[in-house]
Amino acid sequence: MQKTPFLYLIICILFSTKLFCQSLHLxxxxxxxxxxxxxxxxxxxxxxxxxxxxxxxxxxIQKALYKKGFIENELKFLRKINDSTFSAEFYLKKKFNTIYIYYKKTEVDASIIEMISKDIFDDYFKLNFSEIENTLTFINSKISEKGRPFSKLYLSNIRIRDNSNIEGSLIIESTQQKRSINNIVVKGYEKFPQSYLKHYLKIKPKQIFDLNKIKNKINQLNNLIFAKEIKSPEVLFSKDSTTLYLYLEKTKSNAFDGFLGFGTNEVTSKLEFDGYLNLNLVNNLNFGESFRLLYKSDENDQKTFEVDVSLPYLFKSPIGADFLLRIFKRDSSFTTTNQSAKLHYQINSKHKIYAGIIATESNNLLRENFNSTISNYKTQYLTIAYQFLKPQFYNVLFPTKSKLYFETGFGGRKTSNSTERQNQITIDAFNIFNLNQKNSIYFRINGANLISDTYFENELLRFGGINSIRGFEENSLFSNLYGLVNTEYRFQLNNAIYIHSIIDAAYFENKIINTKEKLYGYGFGFGILTKAGLFKFNYANGKNENIKFKLSNSKIHLSLTTIF
Incomplete structure (x- = not known):
């Protein structure tokens, strides 16, 4: 008998909501x-x-009817029919389709009116009634862009024009004094280079205040590797000044990259090693500068030493400078030294143009007349270049989505007894086609062409290896013209691991030995994001067009990129 009240209490708790909460119908x-x-x-x-x-x-519902043109609609009643049902009745009356809006030309630019209406007259314009709200919002935004963020506008003196049209006057209330940016304060990363505010983001004092444009410009910080936005910009308005606050954070942007490669020598059948070190220091002086140091040694007894310095916005101007020194030595055959100085202009966050000069000097280390295809020479080129860069920093494994670099040079080569005009063209471009969050296709084209009447072996273009066509030894291929395609199908297992295929193809010409060949590379690889950095493994086999596949020609490349 004692269980009955307890069971009744449980039933009330479980079902009381449905018993006492009844839905109402309209x-x-x-x-x-x-x-x-x-x-x-x-x-x-x-x-x-x-x-x-x-x-x-x-x-x-009544407000929605107003917007549709039933401005005289009337709610006749809202009554209760029974315990769960309510009924309402509207009289819509006459519908107005068009409104004639009168305005003052001194308050609204004619260009704004032309953007919202096709029927414009001396002191008024026509609109469909349903467009009124969006139109007023648009006009207000345009007035705000001109430095009047506190402007208000509304329609006044609304009256019936005829059976289907009404008319009214556009009233604009705003301060006569335009707002401009007086001060810019950076919080979080106080040493952020000021030149980037002025020339890269194009935000500077005395600029007309437009918060929407400022937010769009701040989004361009996503294209920088050394800073990011941590909070939306804020504005402090006082009676006589406007202060803009930007909330930024300095990010890790230095990189150390290296790889170790090994394969079997076709002649000696011995295991040989090659590799390189690549150090890239960015914005350590809070100037936006970059310094790159490269040292490479490969299995063909070739050594490369390279120093590259980029200095943006010199003397607070929109012009930057780039300097390069590259020394290449091939066994005991020759050395080649390249020096370049370029000026660049950053058009916007993605586009950059270059112009400068490149000087080259090469020396034959062999005994005189031992090899007639290697000779001492000097070249000098005037060069122009263009670069497009589109990042995707949300993807740690693949932070750059698209890149295009195109360069052309005009100059000549001098030897002890002759002078010859030469031209050179270089292109390097890639894009990642993101199929979904896990699947993507990487496609790259790379090529160069040295245009000359005659050629020396020590001035030919060198390619091959992990950064060009995989499955071949580093810089083992010499040509006056080459073009290659790299493709990868990538599958991300998670945010830290991916696997990919390798399918490469290349074509090159060497006029010294009168050779034209097609090359192919096949393989696979994977990448793992570790605490030390991004570790990459590539296994690829390279072959010539008329040579059978040999497993002994395979190359394994290991690399580790560390951000610090």
Whole structure:
């Protein structure tokens, strides 16, 4: 007998909500069937929890009818039919299709009116009634862009023009004094290079204040590797000044990259090693500068030493400078030294152009007349270049989505007894086609062409290896013209691991030995993001067009890129 009250209490707790909370239903109709169809097209909410919700829904319906042109609509009644049903009835009355808006030309530029209406007259313009709200919002945004963020506008003196049209006057209330940026304060990363504010983001004092444009410009920080936005910009308005606050954070941007490669020598059948070290220091002086040091030694007894310095926005100007020194030595055959100095201009966050000079000097280390295809020479080129760079920093494994670098040079070569005009063209471009979050396709084209009447072996273009066509030894291929395609199908297992295929193809010409060949590389690889950095493994086999596949020609490349 004692269990009965306890069971009854449990049942009340479990089912009391359904017993005592009853849904209310709302039915809205018009004076005629036609009006009811118009109301039904608004897709109003039929079911409600309480009377307040029903009343709010009826108000929303009336406002929606106003926007459709039924400005004289009237709510005849809202009554309770029974315990769970409410009924409402609207009289829509006359619908107005068009509004004639009168305005003052001194307050609104004609260019703004032309963007919102095709029917413009001396002191008024026509609009469809349904476009009124969006149009007023648009005009207000354009006025705000001109440094008047506190402007208000509304329609006044609204009256009936005829049976289907009304008219009104556009009233604009705003301060006469335009707002401009007086001060820019950077929080979080106080040493952020000021030149980047002025020339890269194009935000500077005395600029007309437009918050939307400022936010769009701040988004361009996503294209920088040494800083990021941590909070939306804020503005402090005082009576006589406007202060813009930017919230930035300095990010890790230095990189150390290296790889170790090994394969079997075709002649000696011995295991041989090669590799390189690549150090890239960015913005350590809070100037936006970069310094790159490269040292490479490969299995062909070739050594490369390279120093590259980039200095943006010299003397607070929009012009930057790039300097390069490269020394290449091939066994005991020759050495080649390249020096270049370029000026660059950053058009915007993605586009950059270059112009400069490249000087080369090469020396034959062999005994005189031992090899007639190697000779001492000097070249000098005037060069222009263009670079496009599109990042995707949200993807740690593949932070750059697209890149295009195109360079062309015009100059000549001098030897002890001759002078010859030469031209050179270089292109390097890639794009990642993101199929979805896990699958993507990487496609790259790379090529160069040295245009000359005669050629020396020590001035030919060198390619092959992990950064060009995989499955071949580093810089083992010499040509006056080459072009290659790298492709990878990539699958991300998670945010830290991916696997990929390798399918490469190349074509090159060497006019010294009168050779034209096609090359192919096949293989696979994977990448793992570790605490030390991004570790990459590539296994590739390279072959010539008319040579059978040999497993002994395979190359394994290991690399590790560390960000610090």
């Amino acid at each position: 039915k809205i109709q018009g004076k005629t069937i036609y009006e009811t169809r118009i109301i039904d097209s608004l897709n109003y909410l039929n079911t409600h929890k309480n009377y307040k919700s029903i009343n709010n829904e009826v108000d929303s």
